[in-house]
Amino acid sequence: MWSNKNLFAAILLFSTVLSANSQSLTTYSPYSKFGVGEMRTRGYANTKAMGGLTQGIRNGAWINYLNPASYTAQDTMSLVFDFGVEGDGVGSKSGQQSNYNTTASIHHLAIQFPVTRWFGASAGIQPFSKVGYRIKHVETRPDILSQIGAIKYYHLGSGGISQFYVGAAVEPIKNLSLGVNMSYLFGGLEYNSEVVFPDYSQYASIQKINSIMVRDIAFSFGVQNTHFFGSEKQYKLVLGATLDNETAIGAQRIEYITFTSGGSNDTISYNEYSKGSLDYPKNLTAGFTFSYKNNFLVGFDYSTQDWTNARFLNATDSLTKSQSFRGGIQIIPNPYDLRYYYKRINYRVGYHYTNTSIQLNGNQIKDYGISFGVGLPFRRTNSSFNFSFELGKKGTLRDNLVQETYGIVNVGFSFYDIWFVKRRYN
Numbered sequence: 510m511w512s513n514k515n516l517f518a519a520i521l522l523f524s525t526v527l528s529a530n531s532q533s534l535t536t537y538s539p540y541s542k543f544g545v546g547e548m549r550t551r552g553y554a555n556t557k558a559m560g561g562l563t564q565g566i567r568n569g570a571w572i573n574y575l576n577p578a579s580y581t582a583q584d585t586m587s588l589v590f591d592f593g594v595e596g597d598g599v600g601s602k603s604g605q606q607s608n609y610n611t612t613a614s615i616h617h618l619a620i621q622f623p624v625t626r627w628f629g630a631s632a633g634i635q636p637f638s639k640v641g642y643r644i645k646h647v648e649t650r651p652d653i654l655s656q657i658g659a660i661k662y663y664h665l666g667s668g669g670i671s672q673f674y675v676g677a678a679v680e681p682i683k684n685l686s687l688g689v690n691m692s693y694l695f696g697g698l699e700y701n702s703e704v705v706f707p708d709y710s711q712y713a714s715i716q717k718i719n720s721i722m723v724r725d726i727a728f729s730f731g732v733q734n735t736h737f738f739g740s741e742k743q744y745k746l747v748l749g750a751t752l753d754n755e756t757a758i759g760a761q762r763i764e765y766i767t768f769t770s771g772g773s774n775d776t777i778s779y780n781e782y783s784k785g786s787l788d789y790p791k792n793l794t795a796g797f798t799f800s801y802k803n804n805f806l807v808g809f810d811y812s813t814q815d816w817t818n819a820r821f822l823n824a825t826d827s828l829t830k831s832q833s834f835r836g837g838i839q840i841i842p843n844p845y846d847l848r849y850y851y852k853r854i855n856y857r858v859g860y861h862y863t864n865t866s867i868q869l870n871g872n873q874i875k876d877y878g879i880s881f882g883v884g885l886p887f888r889r890t891n892s893s894f895n896f897s898f899e900l901g902k903k904g905t906l907r908d909n910l911v912q913e914t915y916g917i918v919n920v921g922f923s924f925y926d927i928w929f930v931k932r933r934y935n
Contacts, residue, residue, distance in 0.1 A: 536641035537599050537610035539911050540874060540904065542666055543826050543867050544816060545758070545787050546638035546698065550861060550880075550899060551575055553593055553617060554921035558882025558897035559837025560859025562808045564749035565798030567686075567733055570891040570925045572621045572631060575794075576749050577688030578731040580621060580629030580678035586927055587891075589621045591633070593921035603911045612641075616919065627680040637672035640698050663703040670696040670723050670758075684735040692727045694758055718765040721822070723787065725759040743802050750795040757786035762822055788819035796835075803844045810835040816866040829873060831866040835859065837880075844886075855884030857897070870908040877901055878915075891925035 541547035550561040552575055563575040572591045573579040583589065596613035619633025648660035673695070678688030703716040731751040738744035762785070766778035796810030812835075816828035837859030846852040858881045867874040878901020885894040899917040906912050 536612060536639040538913060539642045539644055540867055541640045541642055544819070544821065544828055545789060546640040546669060548638045553591055554882060554895035554897045554919040555884055557899060557919050558857035558859060558880055559839060560835040560861045560880050562796070562810055562835055562837040562859060564751065564794055564796030564810050565747040565808045567735065567747050570923060572619045572633065574619060574631060574633055574674060574676065574690065576731040576733060576751050577676040577690045577729065578678050578686040578733040578749065580631050580676060580688055581627065581680040581686045583621060583623050583629050585623045585626050588926055590924040591617070591619045591921060593617050593919055595917065595919050597915060597917040599913055599915045601911050601913050602906065604909060628677065630677045632675045634671060634673045637670040637694055639669040640666045642666045661705040663705065665701040666699065668696060668698040670694050686733045688731040690729045694723060694725050694727055696723050697721065698723065714769040716767045720763045721760050723758055723760045725756065727754060727756040727789065729753045745800045747798045749797065753792035755791040756789045758789055760785055760787050760822060785822040787821045790814050790816055790819055804841050806839040808837055814866065827869055828866045829868040831864055833861065833863040835861045853886050857882045857884065869910060872905055872907055872910060874904055876903040893923050895921040895923060
C-alpha cells in the first residue's frame with residue numbers, strides 16, 4: 510500500500526530534481542555548440558543498457574517515456590517511481606592536443622500509474638539537451654605578434670534544456686495502445702567568446718556573452734501493437750513507433766559585450782533581442798522487440814531526423830540529416846528462482862550507431878558505441894536497481910576535427926508498489 514509518508518517523500522524528491530534540472534547542465538564536447546546542444550542516448554538505465562532500445566519496450570514495472578503508448582502495460586493497482594543519476598568521462602583529442610573531463614548529476618525522476626484498466630498516465634523530468642565546451646586558439650600571425658605578443662581567443666559554452674513531461678495512453682482495442690506526451694522544454698544556453706592580449710596591457714580584453722532563454726511546449730505521439738505466438742502464447746512481438754512533432758522552440762537572446770582594462774570590467778553593449786525560435790525537426794522512430802516468456806528479449810530501433818533546413822534564431826548551422834540504429838538483448842535465466850539470486854538478475858547488452866546531424870568540413874560526425882548493464886531485482890517485489898555503462902566514440906581526427914572517447918554510467922532505482930487496494934468490510 511502506498512503510504513502518505515512515501516508520497517510526501519516522492520514529492521520532495523521530485524521538487525529537488527526539478528530545481529537541479531533547472532540549473533545549468535554540464536557536458537564537455539565541442540559538438541554541443543551546434544543546434545540545440547548535445548542529445549545523448551535518451552531513456553533510463555534499464556533501456557540505456559540495451560543501446561537505448563525503447564519502441565518495443567512494454568513492461569509494467571518500467572517507465573518508458575520515449576514511447577508513451579507503453580503506459581497501458583501497467584497493472585491497475587500499481588504505481589512506479591523511477592529515479593536516476595548519471596556520471597561520465599570524456600577524453601577529447603585533436604592533433605597533438607588532448608584532455609579529459611568528468612561530470613556527474615541527477616538525471617531524472619518519473620512516475621507512472623494506471624487510471625483505469627485501459628488508461629495509463631506518466632509524468633517526469635530529465636535532460637533534453639546539454640551545452641558545454643572550452644576551446645582556446647592562439648593567434649600566430651608574425652606581423653601582429655612582433656608588436657603586441659600573443660592573442661588568445663576563448664570560446665566557452667554552458668547550460669542545457671530540460672524536459673518536463675506529462676503523458677497518457679489508451680488501449681481502445683486489445684493489444685493496441687496509443688499514447689501522447691506533452692513536454693515543457695525550459696532552460697538556458699550560454700555561448701561566450703573572449704579575445705585576450707596577455708602581453709600587451711594597452712589593449713583591453715573583450716568578451717561577448719550570448720545568453721539564450723528557452724521556454725516552450727512540444728508533443729510526441731506513440732503507438733504499440735502486441736502479438737502473441739505459440740500454443741501457450743509464450744512468444745511475444747511488440748511493434749512500436751513514435752513521432753516527435755516538429756516544433757519551433759520559443760527562445761530569446763540577450764547579448765552582453767564587456768571589456769577589461771587595468772583591472773576594471775565594464776559593459777559597453779547590452780542588447781535584448783526580440784523573441785525567436787530554435788527549430789526542432791520532426792523525429793520519426795520505429796522498432797520492435799521479440800521475447801520468449803520473461804527469459805529472453807531482443808529488439809531493434811531506427812530513427813531519422815532531417816536538420817538540413819533548421820534555423821536557430823533565424824540563423825542556420827552546420828547540420829544535416831541524422832540517422833540512428835539501436836539494438837539490444839536482455840536475458841533472465843529464471844525470474845522466479847527462489848534459490849539462486851543470480852538467475853533472477855536481468856543481464857543486458859546493446860549497441861548504437863548514429864550519423865549525427867553535425868557536418869563539418871565535409872565530414873558527417875558519427876557516434877557509435879556499446880553498452881551493457883544489469884537489473885538487480887528486490888526480493889518479493891517488482892522494484893529493481895538498474896545499472897548501465899556505455900562506451901563509445903564520437904567525431905574524427907580528420908581535417909583538424911575532434912575525436913571523443915567517452916564512458917557514461919547510469920544508475921537508476923525503479924520502485925514498484927501497490928497504489929490502491931479496495932478494502933472489504935464484513
